[in-house]
Amino acid sequence: MTRDDVTADLIAPRALVVGEALVDVVRRTDGSVAEHPGGSPMNVAIGLGRLGRGVDLLTWLGADARGDAVRRHLEASDVGVLTGDTSPASTSVATANLDAVGVATYDFDLAWDLPGRWDKPVVDPLVVHTGSIAAVLEPGSSAVVRLVLAHRASSTITYDPNLRPALMGTPEATRPRVEALVALSDVVKVSDEDLEWLHPGVAPSDIAEEWARLGPGLVVVTHGGDGALACTAAGVRLAVPAPRVEVADTVGAGDSFMAGLIDGLWSAGLLGADRRGALADVDAATLQRVLARCARIAAITVSRAGANPPSSSELGEDRP
Template sequence: MNAANERALVVGEALVDIVRRTDGSVSEHPGGSPANVALGLARLGRTAELLTWLGDDPHGDLVRAHLEQDGVHVLRGDRVAPATSTAAATLDTEGGATYDFELEWDLPATWDSSDGAPVVVHTGSIAAVLPPGGEAVARLLAEHRATSTVTYDPNLRPALMAAPAVTLPLVEALVAQADVVKVSDEDLAWLMPGVAPAEIAEDWVRRGPAVVVVTHGGEGAFACTASGDRLAIAAESVEVADTVGAGDSFMSGLIDGLWSAGLLGADRREALRSIDAATLEQVLVRCVRIAAITVSRPGANPPTSAELGEG
């Protein structure tokens, strides 16, 4: 594939975050983990398509306008959601968010994607496990493995998901399909309480991925690779406005960094599995910087390449 024509396909929920702050203020912002990843990729200069499930309503219009103004191509399907989903995020005094969702998730049967295979297909969060759309997402990933790198971020939402014992097999089935997995320590603590995150990452990387990254919020990130490398990356010190979208911006940076290293696409799968520690460290240090910028300002507002001094 010509590098100039390479694109990412992101599959998953887009919704409206209704943010309630400790000072009593309320605001509405487009969000959803996969949508945030697509936005982050577009701001980093990548061609990004988002396959999602929006209603033809004011909230859906808000989401489309927000994403498309930064260059995300929100794909149109043969059918739409009855209503655009919402997530009410209540922030604590340290900027951490808890969520209450009104959400339905499905996929259209057909959509207006560009010709040719994407170089990478990303999914995660609610879309990857919530029926009926979750099953369609798993099928779509399986169909694209022959042509595309597959990336996955569980980004779990316990309020919407079945108990850990039920959710864990779904997550691990997707881990086995993925080439790159990014997961937070909070997700792992809910899925497998009492098990060390690094131990889980080591297990997951043996299931098929080339790289598994565990984020630890303000403590940085840990990564392990199929070739046996282990890396710990420190977080940047920053004054936190809130943590909304931090992990999603990290995920965008991870995809973008591996893309720049020439490691995406099914034809680069073995090269990705052999990624050297120096290359991965360079990618992860930049991911940490991207996440730090995101948490330094309100909402899911990832940086552009220009803000990173790259363009």
Template sequence: MVDESERRALVIGEALIDVVRRPDGSAEEHPGGSPANVALGLARLGRPVDLLTWFGPDAHGDMLRGHLSGNGVTISPGSDSAARTSVATATLDEQGTAGYEFDLSWQVPERWTAPVTPPLVVHTGSIAAVLEPGGPDVAHVLEARRDSATITYDPNLRPSLMPPADQTREVVERIVALADVVKVSDEDLAWLEPGVDPLEIARRWAQAGPALVVVTRGGEGATGVLATGHEVDVAAPRVTVADTVGAGDSFMGGLIDGLWSAQLLGAENREALNAAPAETLRGVLERCAEIAAITVSRAGANPPNRSELTEL
């Protein structure tokens, strides 16, 4: 028998260094990468989490390891086998919105072995789910883990790195069909299917497999589309924005954490997740919006600890 208290989250995907260039010409380096940020957010919320990633044995890799391990993320063996650590350059405009350029590589480490205790939830997204040669391997891990774990996915698309939208959409929709929970931004959906209402796409996705598809709209809030046909709207708290780096990843970490607290994770709870009341999910999404708002109020991908959040 598996001791439920020992079950963990497994996050699969890129960890890299974000070089943030500001309008005044200054630049800073921060550990980042969408899946790594999700793992960081979960760890800061007190969740046990393993990160299966890909970085190099260099100074940037040391920065990543120190940052992630220092915040409670367990890095899976073999994750430091890349030739060099990947770098993303984020150039901020006057409103703090980031545009990205990348120098990176991604693959699933060959020496990786699955955890002895099956994870409660497996999350992936962004570059790792699409970029060759690692993307297909990520899909295989999700398929292998679906019998025991909830599968969560955030496309978090990077058009400059990915194939044209029509090709990328095929990959995204294959993973959506594997997932139980999907979080996607309205910007991602606008690139995948220009001119189509984001909620129309979310409704279609929610009938393809997921119990819940959440569309985020930055400062305009978010909408959860349930497979049951219900929809839940939540507002974004009003804050002074430092920058938007990591906001969506913080929201995603909060979503996993909230479903964890609601005892809706794990394959054994898939039926309960599919039948979850709209009001339960509203509370989860409101907490996600609070987490994202805290993140955008300070520089870089810097999600909150649980102690910073409003008590439910």
């Protein structure tokens, strides 16, 4: 055994999140404008960090003031940022336009790629998560698929399409890319709105069951304030309600649910490629418990402004 092997054995398992980190410019109906770090994969990494998980984010940030703000935001939640050999000319921007009830629609000024080389973690990640723009927008999306393929032998793969029609073209053009990643994934979380755009008029439960036959052990569909439904490759079907809260806005709600899902499966001992069979065979009671906690995490997020997921201490959990 080499010294590197010994070092790896002593390091706690970590998650690797791959995808965009950017700046959200939030415009409200009262005319106010605010800027804060955003991006779906980044939000998932933040959520995991706040829940006490070791997590690294592989992204593509500009060497500018906005990029520095994103890095500080990540570091404040104990997220490691993997440094690459290239960067964009400027940090990407997403403008979130909130309606009267706080629901966001987005406009984007961004480019997406992965650096050719980056500082890889010392140990293979227990779980690799990706989704949203990073999984669809070239040239970076092809690199994301290659990275997922490289880690499937050792890691659980999780995926949230988190679609952005303004960037992704037509459903017909986007669907093959999404379903290719679904087939490579062990866990897929998707919103009912995404499924309606991809497959208009088809029941979300029907699509979830079809996707569960493509490869994932678990598919979860979120329905906003109406909770979530899940199906497994082994045939478990269940639904969980969403807690009733006063909604500030929905920014980051799905991302915090996704972080909670990864974290909950982690606590249940269902992550890692060697646990792929156990994940597909997860029992209803365990899945119900995991999803109820995810719904609670998302409810806390929507109760306050912006993508601001809770920490484990806010959930009343005592973690080191």
